[in-house]
Amino acid sequence: MNESVESVREADAIAIERTLAGDRDAFRILVERHSATIFRLAYRLSGNHHDAEEIVQEAFLRAYQKLEQFASQANFATWVYRIAANYSIDRMRQKKKEDARRQAPSTEMSDDVEQDPLRQIPDAAPTPERLTQSVELKREMETALQSLTPAERIAFVMRHCDGCGIAEIALALKSNSSAAKNTVFRAVQKLRQALEPQLAPRAQARAMGTES
Amino acid sequence: MKHLSEEQLIAYQDGEAAGREEFSAHIAACAECKAELGRLTEMLAAFEALPVPDPGEDYGRRVWQQIAPRLEEKHSHWWPALLTPQRLMAGALVATLLLVAFLAGRVSKRVTPSDGGSPLTASTGTADAARVRERVLMLAVGEHLGRSEMVLMDIANAEPGSAGVKQVNFSSQRRRAEDLLDENRLYRQTALQEGDTGIANVLDELERVLLDVAHSPQTVTTAQIKSIRQRIDDDGLLFKVRVLTKQIQMRENTSKPGPAQSGAVRVERNNEA
Numbered sequence: 001m002n003e004s005v006e007s008v009r010e011a012d013a014i015a016i017e018r019t020l021a022g023d024r025d026a027f028r029i030l031v032e033r034h035s036a037t038i039f040r041l042a043y044r045l046s047g048n049h050h051d052a053e054e055i056v057q058e059a060f061l062r063a064y065q066k067l068e069q070f071a072s073q074a075n076f077a078t079w080v081y082r083i084a085a086n087y088s089i090d091r092m093r094q095k096k097k098e099d100a101r102r103q104a105p106s107t108e109m110s111d112d113v114e115q116d117p118l119r120q121i122p123d124a125a126p127t128p129e130r131l132t133q134s135v136e137l138k139r140e141m142e143t144a145l146q147s148l149t150p151a152e153r154i155a156f157v158m159r160h161c162d163g164c165g166i167a168e169i170a171l172a173l174k175s176n177s178s179a180a181k182n183t184v185f186r187a188v189q190k191l192r193q194a195l196e197p198q199l200a201p202r203a204q205a206r207a208m209g210t211e212s
Numbered sequence: 213m214k215h216l217s218e219e220q221l222i223a224y225q226d227g228e229a230a231g232r233e234e235f236s237a238h239i240a241a242c243a244e245c246k247a248e249l250g251r252l253t254e255m256l257a258a259f260e261a262l263p264v265p266d267p268g269e270d271y272g273r274r275v276w277q278q279i280a281p282r283l284e285e286k287h288s289h290w291w292p293a294l295l296t297p298q299r300l301m302a303g304a305l306v307a308t309l310l311l312v313a314f315l316a317g318r319v320s321k322r323v324t325p326s327d328g329g330s331p332l333t334a335s336t337g338t339a340d341a342a343r344v345r346e347r348v349l350m351l352a353v354g355e356h357l358g359r360s361e362m363v364l365m366d367i368a369n370a371e372p373g374s375a376g377v378k379q380v381n382f383s384s385q386r387r388r389a390e391d392l393l394d395e396n397r398l399y400r401q402t403a404l405q406e407g408d409t410g411i412a413n414v415l416d417e418l419e420r421v422l423l424d425v426a427h428s429p430q431t432v433t434t435a436q437i438k439s440i441r442q443r444i445d446d447d448g449l450l451f452k453v454r455v456l457t458k459q460i461q462m463r464e465n466t467s468k469p470g471p472a473q474s475g476a477v478r479v480e481r482n483n484e485a
Binding site: 007008010011014015019020022024027028029031032033034035036039040043044049053056057060061064067138141142145156159160161184185188189191192195 | 218219222223226252255256258259260262263264265267271272273275276278279280282283285286362363366381383384387388391430
């Protein structure tokens with residue numbers, strides 16, 4: 001662990017200890033130091049600024065309420081990140097239920113991507129490099145991300161955007177490592193299928209598992 | 213072998229160890245699988261590169277303003293604050309020095325030349341007490357200097373979060389300097405009482421910089437940081453702290469209990485220090 005990470009952890013530990021000793025303002029240091037990281041996660045998960053801000057606020061409120069449960073040897077940044085991920089799952093599931101209630105049963109979303117709008121992505125196929133350049137494609141990628149189930153989205157963002165380990169993802173999903181790994185796999189598989197036309201402008205999809 | 217299945221390809225890209233050598237060999241030889249792997253890797257890289265809006269330099273402060281009114285006061289527990297390693301160490305130092313002083317007083321009172329005791333025995337007892345006292349102080353000061361050096365290094369390396377930003381979040385350095393101040397005062401006073409002016413002087417200089425840092429605002433400008441750095445550089449403080457830490461380590465090594473050493477020699481070394 002490098003020195004700056006170590007010093008941040010040390011400073012966090014002091015702030016936590018002061019907060020627990022009744023100095024509420026000491027929690028401010030933790031909020032100010034880690035808000036931007038949580039915002040990045042929240043934005044990737046929610047896809048919009050307003051929801052991301054609400055997730056950040058709620059994550060820190062929950063962290064404050066549960067601070068007595070925080071193990072002093074643990075890393076506060078990881079801990080509050082996990083709280084934000086957990087809350088995001090609950091929030092996305094809740095939102096999904098509400099959306100489903102509002103919509104007619106025939107258009108109700110399921111956890112599958114069978115009705116994924118990305119399946120209708122036009123077949124004009126730019127190169128993968130263009131994925132990071134085209135505004136429209138960025139939007140389509142974001143839509144693809146939003147079409148995943150809450151658990152898949154969290155698992156994917158944690159694994160492939162924030163580089164988290166499977167064990168950490170399992171903790172956020174409140175499942176085991178094997179299930180977390182499967183969730184990451186399903187997410188990648190769905191995104192790949194959704195973006196296949198963008199990525200591979202071939203007439204026929206490649207048949208996997210055939211003899212070379 | 214067969215082409216990699218989608219599951220194998222995704223697992224391979226994710227660094228899965230099972231079957232890795234075999235898959236690597238196949239991918240190296242199979243243009244189709246190599247291209248699939250390349251596309252998958254690019255897709256994942258593109259997701260990772262999806263832009264996230266910058267919430268702004270003062271975002272943390274805004275979040276705090278939003279949530280602060282909703283935070284309930286926590287019941288104050290005075291004991292966790294006292295149980296920090298730093299405070300425990302400072303407390304232990306005071307207790308040990310008091311105990312050593314008390315025992316030294318008893319020994320020198322009990323065995324004096326007028327009581328018929330040997331003058332050498334009395335001076336040995338006092339010298340041993342002084343030696344223990346010195347070791348306790350050295351251990352504590354050594355630890356303290358190590359932590360202080362980290363704060364000074366942190367200040368030396370403090371930079372704005374991104375290019376073009378002129379403000380630096382200084383709350384971590386400030387808080388740590390604040391914590392070190394109490395200890396620093398205690399060790400400086402003890403060093404003075406022990407007649408160790410070398411240590412007391414460095415601690416005095418350190419205290420001035422720690423005070424500056426502890427009284428800085430949460431966010432400082434790069435110019436303010438530069439001024440604090442300048443002060444550290446002008447005093448050669450980081451260098452002095454490192455030299456003193458080294459000297460303390462050497463003194464600690466040479467003052468470890470060893471084979472027969474006369475009290476007179478030990479007293480001499482204490483005085484040299």
